[in-house]
Amino acid sequence: MANLNALANDLVSGAVQVVDLTAPLHSNTPILVLPEPFGQTASFKLEEISKYDDRGPAWYWNNFHTGEHTGTHLDAPNHWITGKDGDDVASIPPQRLVGPAVVLDFVKEAAANPDFLLEVSHIEAWEKANGPIPKGAWVLFRTGWSKFGDDPKAFANADENGPHTPGLPPACAEFLATKRDILGLGVETVGIDAGGAFGMEVPFPCHNYLLGNNKYGLTQLRNLDKLPTTGAIVIAAPLKIVGGSGSPTRVFALVSK
Numbered sequence: 001m002a003n004l005n006a007l008a009n010d011l012v013s014g015a016v017q018v019v020d021l022t023a024p025l026h027s028n029t030p031i032l033v034l035p036e037p038f039g040q041t042a043s044f045k046l047e048e049i050s051k052y053d054d055r056g057p058a059w060y061w062n063n064f065h066t067g068e069h070t071g072t073h074l075d076a077p078n079h080w081i082t083g084k085d086g087d088d089v090a091s092i093p094p095q096r097l098v099g100p101a102v103v104l105d106f107v108k109e110a111a112a113n114p115d116f117l118l119e120v121s122h123i124e125a126w127e128k129a130n131g132p133i134p135k136g137a138w139v140l141f142r143t144g145w146s147k148f149g150d151d152p153k154a155f156a157n158a159d160e161n162g163p164h165t166p167g168l169p170p171a172c173a174e175f176l177a178t179k180r181d182i183l184g185l186g187v188e189t190v191g192i193d194a195g196g197a198f199g200m201e202v203p204f205p206c207h208n209y210l211l212g213n214n215k216y217g218l219t220q221l222r223n224l225d226k227l228p229t230t231g232a233i234v235i236a237a238p239l240k241i242v243g244g245s246g247s248p249t250r251v252f253a254l255v256s257k
């Protein structure tokens with residue numbers, strides 16, 4: 001029997017800390033912008049219903065408008081055509097939203113080259129140093145990109161050739177999706193794929209392989225620098241949008257101090 005009393009005590013004493021991996025949601029939260037003629041997602045917007053006024057004398061509340069894929073969010077399998085018969089965001093079993101986190105730190109590489117791509121050899125070297133990626137893990141690709149998260153232009157880092165942000169090439173995306181029994185991939189960038197993923201020989205390979213193999217994506221994560229390489233537990237809590245392809249998500253990590 002698992003000892004949740006010990007965890008409860010550790011939470012109260014601070015021996016286990018809760019790190020918020022979520023970016024704030026507001027009208028300037030970066031969103032993915034697709035080239036013409038594709039449909040566009042909506043930015044986050046609050047619409048005030050009442051604020052202790054004629055419309056509601058004792059209460060304040062808002063409607064909000066946004067896309068499913070705004071800010072820190074989860075990609076469900078049915079987001080991609082390869083996973084179209086897979087789970088929608090409401091159908092993902094809760095047991096598969098909580099798991100051990102492994103942090104692959106490529107901050108230096110991404111700083112030197114914004115188009116940095118994580119290769120299978122990088123993962124194999126990481127496993128040699130840290131042990132195999134555990135079953136049911138969230139694989140967190142730490143690039144330092146979240147430091148641009150309050151500046152949509154720097155976050156997208158686009159020029160006439162498109163966006164330049166780090167990611168995974170097809171071989172590595174396929175490897176993670178099929179050779180490791182993970183929950184999914186978490187990144188600091190606007191989406192789970194690299195800025196240059198449209199032009200890869202398998203376009204958007206993380207979406208293609210991960211979602212097509214019943215794995216999930218977590219995006220726009222923050223505070224990955226506050227996590228140990230291994231040993232944290234990540235909890236992802238997307239809204240239970242029936243039929244939804246994803247959802248803005250609160251993501252927490254439990255970290256032992």
Ligand code: MN
Nearest residue numbers: 069075191246
């Ligand atoms: Mn998405």
